[in-house]
Amino acid sequence: MTRILGISAFYHDSAAALVADGKIVAAAQEERFTRLKHDSSFPTHAVHYCLGDLEDDLDYIAYYEKPLLKFDRLLETYLGFGPKGFRSFRTALPVWLKEKLFLKQTLRRRLPAADRAKLVFVEHHESHAASAFFPSPFDQAAILTLDGVGEWSTCTFGVGEGNRLRLEAQLEFPHSLGLLYSAFTYYCGFKVNSGEYKLMGLAPYGKPVYQELILEHLLDLKPDGSLWMNMEYFNYCQGLTMTNDNFHDLFGGPPRLPEANLEQRHMDLAASIQSVTEEAMMRMAREIHRRTGQKNLVLAGGVALNCVARAFP
Ligand SMILES: [Fe+2]
Incomplete structure (x- = not known):
């Protein structure tokens, strides 16, 4: 049996989900346990809810975006807008340095028993696409993802077929x-x-x-x-x-x-x-x-x- 733990954290509405052999067996948002609306901290409670005591029995830990690519977007935006951008850069950077750039270490530290699980970082809009297509009743479908912003993408479309999906086009930040x-x-x-x-x-x-x-x-x-x-x-x-x-x-x-x-x-x-x-x-x-x-x-x-x-x- 292949067991995958999916995690989103450090932006808004942190959550965890457990997929075993292609079936979602548990999923929860951290705010439901901490009572903090949109809780963005590491979803310790949600992970525990999904895994129980079976933390060591994971094959993959999947994180919902690629931190370095997102950092690249933040940096380029701040630099592009010169000193004006420094205020938001200063606000965002401590979080990035502490949590996001060192995400591999953070995930390993937070899930010590899952040391044999492989870490996978999926692009933000691929995560959205997967969340829509794989649980859908369709064997084939067009996919449209739309949000504020992921790493660079703000909107993508593509096609899902069986257990695969491919994104074919995207709009990029700041156009969103x-x-x-x-x-x-x-x-x-x-x-x-x-x-x-x-x-x-x-x-x-x-x-x-x-x-x-x-x-x-x-x-x-x-x-x-x-x-x-x-x-x-x-x-x-x-x-x-x-x-x-x-x-x-x-x-x-x-x-x-x-x-x-x-x-x-x-x-x-x-x-x-x-x-x-x-x-x-x-x-x-x-x-x-x-x-x-x-x-x-x-x-x-x-x-x-x-x-x-x-x-x-
Ligand atoms: Fe999103």
Whole structure:
């Protein structure tokens, strides 16, 4: 029997899963045990829940992304944006140095009994693709992954067949449908990587009156669903906020403070970005269908958690 322990940690929502001979036998998020929402620490409790006392009986430990490639992206972004990028670099670096760059040692130290298990580092979007395709009921399917950002990829598509998958194309940071949605989440006063569902829930109370403004200024959405973002309106490459003054001027004021009253404007912004997201996803799905000819489509990544956009007509 081949036993694989999958781990995600040190970003958000740490978790562990155990796969034995191709079947998921246990999976848990660390926050369920520690009661800390989005707990990003090493998932000690979740691992223990999955393995019990059988830590020494593992063949592989799979980590959900490639740390060095991600470090490469962070470094290049910070350097690319010069001294302005130093603030977020300074904030992120201690975590990287402590935990991520030395991940092999960290995993070995945290799982001492699993010393004969091989460590495998899978690309972030490959992990998303696997999470969607392998548990799906399909023997063949097109795959679309969409999130904020992994190492460099923000969106990929490909094809899964039997026990294999291959990703064929990608969009790269900073151009990201997920980060665009998170920018509006931030602007409307909700927490990034957490409150996106609130923005989605707010959308039906508004009208998409800002849709044209978004498509005209913030991004160039191509007919095939690929997109190019105008970074003159965003701050996430160089600072600790998602948006900048150009963005605030375009939409009529500073970001809403958390807990401040929600106005019609925020509901209209939510409806507008929801509509743009649905349009982009629809274009991507059509393009993937055209290019792969597959009749099934599986989705994964944070943007795919947008259950309203996912309910394709
Ligand atoms: Fe992701």
